[in-house]
Amino acid sequence: MRYSDVVIIGGGPAGMSAALSAREAGADKVTLIERDDSLGGILQQCIHNGFGLHRFGEELTGPEYAERYEKMVREADIEVMTGTIVTDLDSRRIVTCVSEDRGCIQIKAGAVVLAMGCRERPRGALNIPGTRPAGVITAGTAQKFVNVEGYMPGREVVILGSGDIGLIMARRMTLEGAHVKAVCEIMEDSGGLTRNIVQCLKDFGIPLKLRHTVTEIHGRDRVEGVTVAQVDENLKPVKGTEEFIPCDTLMLSVGLIPENELSKKAGVEISPTTKGPVIDANRQTKIPGIFACGNVVKVHELVDFVSEEGHTAGRSAACFAMGMNLAVQEKQAKKHVKEKKGVQNLPAETGATICTICPVGCTLKVTGEADGQLKVEGNSCRRGRAYAIKEFTSPERTLTSIMAAGDGTMVPVKTDKPIPKEKISECMKIINEKTLMLPISLGNIIIEKIGGTEANLICTRSFINK
Amino acid sequence: MYKTAIIGAGVIGAMTARRLAAYDAELIVLEKEADVAMGQSKANSGIVHAGFDPEPGSLKAKLNLKGNRMMEETCHQLGVNFRRNGSLVVAFSEEDKKTLKKLYDRGNINGVDGLRLISGEEAREIEKNLSESVKGALYAPSAGVVCPYDLTIEAMGNAMDNGAQLMTNFEVSSIKKKEGYYIIKATDGREIEAEYVVNCAGLYSDKIAAMAGDTSFHITPRAGEYMLLDKEAGYLTDATIFKVPDAMGKGVLATKTVDGNILLGPTSADRENREDDRVTHCGLDIVREKEKMFFDNVPFDKVITQFAGLRAHGDKGDFIINSPVPGFVNAAGIESPGLTSAPAAAIKIEEILIGTGFRAPMKKNYNPCREKVVRFRELSIHEKNALIRKNKDYGQMVCRCEEITKAEILQALRRNPKATDIDGVKRRTRSGMGRCQGGFCMPHVLEIIAEEQNKKPEEVTKKGGGSKILYGRVKGGAR
Ligand SMILES: Cc1cc2nc3c(=O)[nH]c(=O)nc-3n(C[C@H](O)[C@H](O)[C@H](O)COP(=O)(O)OP(=O)(O)OC[C@H]3O[C@@H](n4cnc5c(N)ncnc54)[C@H](O)[C@@H]3O)c2cc1C
Ligand SMILES: Cc1cc2nc3c(=O)[nH]c(=O)nc-3n(C[C@H](O)[C@H](O)[C@H](O)COP(=O)(O)OP(=O)(O)OC[C@H]3O[C@@H](n4cnc5c(N)ncnc54)[C@H](O)[C@@H]3O)c2cc1C
Ligand code: SF4
Numbered sequence: 001m002r003y004s005d006v007v008i009i010g011g012g013p014a015g016m017s018a019a020l021s022a023r024e025a026g027a028d029k030v031t032l033i034e035r036d037d038s039l040g041g042i043l044q045q046c047i048h049n050g051f052g053l054h055r056f057g058e059e060l061t062g063p064e065y066a067e068r069y070e071k072m073v074r075e076a077d078i079e080v081m082t083g084t085i086v087t088d089l090d091s092r093r094i095v096t097c098v099s100e101d102r103g104c105i106q107i108k109a110g111a112v113v114l115a116m117g118c119r120e121r122p123r124g125a126l127n128i129p130g131t132r133p134a135g136v137i138t139a140g141t142a143q144k145f146v147n148v149e150g151y152m153p154g155r156e157v158v159i160l161g162s163g164d165i166g167l168i169m170a171r172r173m174t175l176e177g178a179h180v181k182a183v184c185e186i187m188e189d190s191g192g193l194t195r196n197i198v199q200c201l202k203d204f205g206i207p208l209k210l211r212h213t214v215t216e217i218h219g220r221d222r223v224e225g226v227t228v229a230q231v232d233e234n235l236k237p238v239k240g241t242e243e244f245i246p247c248d249t250l251m252l253s254v255g256l257i258p259e260n261e262l263s264k265k266a267g268v269e270i271s272p273t274t275k276g277p278v279i280d281a282n283r284q285t286k287i288p289g290i291f292a293c294g295n296v297v298k299v300h301e302l303v304d305f306v307s308e309e310g311h312t313a314g315r316s317a318a319c320f321a322m323g324m325n326l327a328v329q330e331k332q333a334k335k336h337v338k339e340k341k342g343v344q345n346l347p348a349e350t351g352a353t354i355c356t357i358c359p360v361g362c363t364l365k366v367t368g369e370a371d372g373q374l375k376v377e378g379n380s381c382r383r384g385r386a387y388a389i390k391e392f393t394s395p396e397r398t399l400t401s402i403m404a405a406g407d408g409t410m411v412p413v414k415t416d417k418p419i420p421k422e423k424i425s426e427c428m429k430i431i432n433e434k435t436l437m438l439p440i441s442l443g444n445i446i447i448e449k450i451g452g453t454e455a456n457l458i459c460t461r462s463f464i465n466k
Numbered sequence: 467m468y469k470t471a472i473i474g475a476g477v478i479g480a481m482t483a484r485r486l487a488a489y490d491a492e493l494i495v496l497e498k499e500a501d502v503a504m505g506q507s508k509a510n511s512g513i514v515h516a517g518f519d520p521e522p523g524s525l526k527a528k529l530n531l532k533g534n535r536m537m538e539e540t541c542h543q544l545g546v547n548f549r550r551n552g553s554l555v556v557a558f559s560e561e562d563k564k565t566l567k568k569l570y571d572r573g574n575i576n577g578v579d580g581l582r583l584i585s586g587e588e589a590r591e592i593e594k595n596l597s598e599s600v601k602g603a604l605y606a607p608s609a610g611v612v613c614p615y616d617l618t619i620e621a622m623g624n625a626m627d628n629g630a631q632l633m634t635n636f637e638v639s640s641i642k643k644k645e646g647y648y649i650i651k652a653t654d655g656r657e658i659e660a661e662y663v664v665n666c667a668g669l670y671s672d673k674i675a676a677m678a679g680d681t682s683f684h685i686t687p688r689a690g691e692y693m694l695l696d697k698e699a700g701y702l703t704d705a706t707i708f709k710v711p712d713a714m715g716k717g718v719l720a721t722k723t724v725d726g727n728i729l730l731g732p733t734s735a736d737r738e739n740r741e742d743d744r745v746t747h748c749g750l751d752i753v754r755e756k757e758k759m760f761f762d763n764v765p766f767d768k769v770i771t772q773f774a775g776l777r778a779h780g781d782k783g784d785f786i787i788n789s790p791v792p793g794f795v796n797a798a799g800i801e802s803p804g805l806t807s808a809p810a811a812a813i814k815i816e817e818i819l820i821g822t823g824f825r826a827p828m829k830k831n832y833n834p835c836r837e838k839v840v841r842f843r844e845l846s847i848h849e850k851n852a853l854i855r856k857n858k859d860y861g862q863m864v865c866r867c868e869e870i871t872k873a874e875i876l877q878a879l880r881r882n883p884k885a886t887d888i889d890g891v892k893r894r895t896r897s898g899m900g901r902c903q904g905g906f907c908m909p910h911v912l913e914i915i916a917e918e919q920n921k922k923p924e925e926v927t928k929k930g931g932g933s934k935i936l937y938g939r940v941k942g943g944a945r
Binding site for chain 1: 694698743744745746747769770772773847855858859861866869903904906908913923924928930931932933936939941943
């Protein structure tokens with residue numbers, strides 16, 4: 001049997017960060033195991049921006065954030081096993097994994113870090129009545145189809161659940177030419193970030209139906225429509241409020257569940273509330289020598305905190321493996337300000353918007369005064385006023401999308417600075433018409449001053465070996 | 467010209483094909499759907515009933531008993547998993563206990579082995595999660611569980627290995643009698659000729675019989691709705707738990723499937739349309755309500771999917787296996803315990819066929835056995851390594867929940883009867899049947915199907931017909 005000081009299961013941001021810190025802390029042999037062919041986890045399909053503000057002090061897309069970490073991992077002396085899935089783990093820290101080249105092997109680990117991330121709740125968990133046609137798809141699977149594989153999973157879409165993945169996918173599908181007819185949310189407010197509600201729904205005029213759910217799926221072969229209805233305080237559909245919406249796709253964004261099959265096999269105690277392992281400040285589970293970090297512990301909104309947690313877990317694991325005292329590492333986790341979530345509704349009036357500058361999320365109203373000056377109401381500070389005026393006079397957005405390479409690979413791209421909102425569809429057209437040549441590296445400029453704006457379109461993921 | 471044409475590739479059609487494939491005579495199975503086991507044989511309880519339910523002397527009683535006794539051997543030959551987990555009919559009142567006694571007596575007349583009337587305590591010794599309100603039970607150790615589509619697929623595959631043909635997407639729309647043979651026509655215009663026709667068309671068996679001139683019976687679709695729980699809920703019960711039947715019928719049951727999931731249901735309500743296999747709010751509520759009687763705590767939060775099956779309920783009160791016109795055999799109205807009875811029903815059908823003139827020599831090289839499909843997750847590390855060394859595709863895990871490798875997906879696409887779509891692969895390998903319900907593996911499976919069948923990804927379907935998954939490329943050319 002092979003031996004490794006620290007074995008990390010899962011090569012997403014949590015796992016990569018844990019591997020790095022375990023090496024830093026002095027562990028001799030660190031093994032990072034990832035079942036996908038590349039590192040990065042869920043980040044590889046999250047081509048939108050909004051990652052890394054805390055960690056790197058700039059707004060990155062998912063693939064950019066992943067590539068920065070991947071580079072560090074490749075430069076450190078870490079054994080990386082991609083295309084390798086861990087199929088078993090026991091309390092003695094014996095890790096069983098399967099891959100094409102190595103076959104089925106077992107590794108005895110000095111310490112184990114669980115970093116398997118999470119998976120999406122499927123239709124079955126929701127008990128939605130109706131038929132069972134093709135066209136019911138979870139938002140994350142749709143995201144993978146569109147952003148990574150380059151295939152459209154639908155044309156006329158209704159989204160159930162207003163979690164961030166659903167909101168992000170509403171915008172992605174719209175930008176790529178689909179018609180998103182509604183986003184239904186059973187609760188009285190959205191579970192997504194305010195920023196996403198404004199920039200993914202409001203920007204494109206997609207209706208958000210709060211206190212609504214899908215009560216039936218129609219269609220034999222492919223989805224032909226869904227019935228949506230309002231719900232009462234007990235979340236039960238209200239009779240008489242049913243509405244049939246024709247569509248070919250029902251996209252589900254109804255929550256993520258930490259992926260703890262392996263943790264359970266090892267006998268790790270799972271919290272019934274977070275559905276992840278019960279851990280202490282060192283990120284150690286109830287089984288000594290098994291640590292956990294990232295989405296496998298609980299669903300995190302920001303990747304930056306995932307990396308931070310991974311850092312702690314990796315360091316603790318290294319200490320454990322080297323027989324050092326863990327208590328020295330005990331440190332109060334930093335309190336993080338949460339980004340604003342849960343708008344009750346989108347302001348209907350024109351000239352009204354939600355401030356996305358800080359977590360407070362004030363509803364702002366802009367009116368033109370007789371003297372030509374703009375008047376802003378509802379802001380609690382001056383930054384809000386500046387934001388409102390900018391949104392009212394010349395709103396800008398960073399555009400993220402994908403561009404096809406000659407061999408069919410989908411290359412994620414973004415504008416290197418925000419562009420005027422009204423330029424979005426023109427820029428999308430330019431992106432759709434152009435085909436790239438590989439290889440290409442992160443940061444390469446693809447189109448200078450796209451659509452006559454000040455921004456360059458740049459590549460956000462390297463494809464070197466193609 | 468075929469010697470025999472079987473209409474319908476459910477478990478009855480497949481088992482019959484397997485028997486008739488032993489004869490040296492051209493055999494074809496016609497199925498309207500894109501795959502086998504798409505009717506009743508897809509969505510049912512999967513119980514191999516002990517046999518105390520049917521009326522003594524009925525065909526149901528005889529075939530149930532014989533089928534139960536044949537099941538172990540049949541599954542062994544076909545490489546299908548089967549488990550005798552036993553069943554308990556539970557009583558909640560003195561009134562119920564009287565019914566138990568009646569079932570016990572009937573079972574003894576039918577010849578069921580090992581039946582025992584036991585107390586509530588004894589029942590809880592067998593299944594510790596049974597509620598305190600269970601006052602007594604009828605224990606039938608000979609009851610078992612089998613995966614119904616697995617049995618159908620392997621039986622059909624075995625028939626095909628022995629030379630039978632399968633024609634899918636062939637919806638029979640007319641049957642014309644000629645001198646000594648029949649012309650069978652499909653809705654798309656295709657035609658075949660056969661000397662003998664066996665009607666195993668399940669929900670449509672009355673329509674098929676009518677095409678041959680027999681209008682003596684009628685089939686009503688009767689829906690049964692289910693909830694399936696994650697394997698993590700497997701502790702709930704091992705044996706099959708039934709309620710004492712009352713005026714409302716047999717009621718719901720709870721069982722552990724042969725794959726280890728907990729199955730709850732079915733309801734029972736007539737439907738107007740024979741294709742209407744919708745799951746309803748009301749049906750699921752009934753399942754939830756009734757299951758609570760058996761156990762104090764049912765982990766409904768572990769539900770991973772729900773589905774409905776349609777029973778082909780005949781108006782004759784018994785299975786209809788006869789030959790109404792020369793050369794034409796009915797195997798109609800085969801509702802529960804039809805799955806259990808299938809191996810025995812096939813023999814009965816063969817007898818009736820011979821009775822109406824069927825004669826052919828036996829094949830010399832007929833083989834009733836099939837090599838078991840490889841299930842990677844059931845192997846030891848040593849065996850796994852040996853496989854990966856031989857074939858790298860065993861080292862590529864496609865479905866993480868059920869641990870299904872690429873080699874197993876390819877096996878499903880290459881072995882008779884070949885899977886052609888996502889659901890076909892799912893039924894053969896279980897990829898996508900786990901707790902994520904295909905969220906992770908479906909794109910991979912789709913890619914493998916496209917590659918293997920030389921199709922564009924957007925041509926791959928979920929279950930044939932217009933059930934496509936993708937609408938073409940987002941942008942750019944093909945991959
Ligand atoms: C749609 C979406 C949008 C988001 N948007 C933002 C945003 O704008 N800003 C932001 O900061 N954060 C965002 N996040 C959150 C952030 O991306 C995640 O919290 C973070 O990626 C979680 O990291 P992780 O390493 O825990 O999990 P993952 O990234 O899921 O990585 C887990 C890895 O483990 C591997 N794995 C699992 N099981 C095994 C096994 N048995 N064997 C081997 N490998 C295994 C998986 O393949 C995967 O690569 C978003 C998340 C999603 C889903
Ligand atoms: C809810 C439910 C629960 C059940 N539980 C049990 C149980 O626990 N134990 C048990 O023993 N039995 C059970 N049964 C009964 C069992 O499922 C059936 O008896 C058995 O599957 C019948 O098989 P079959 O081949 O006759 O019918 P089917 O499986 O329905 O096959 C008929 C086939 O004919 C095809 N067909 C129909 N019309 C045409 C046409 N015009 N042209 C070509 N093909 C056509 C259909 O597509 C179908 O594939 C249950 C049934 C249901 C519905
Ligand atoms: S107006 Fe000021 S306080 Fe209100 S959300 Fe904007 S930045 Fe925050």
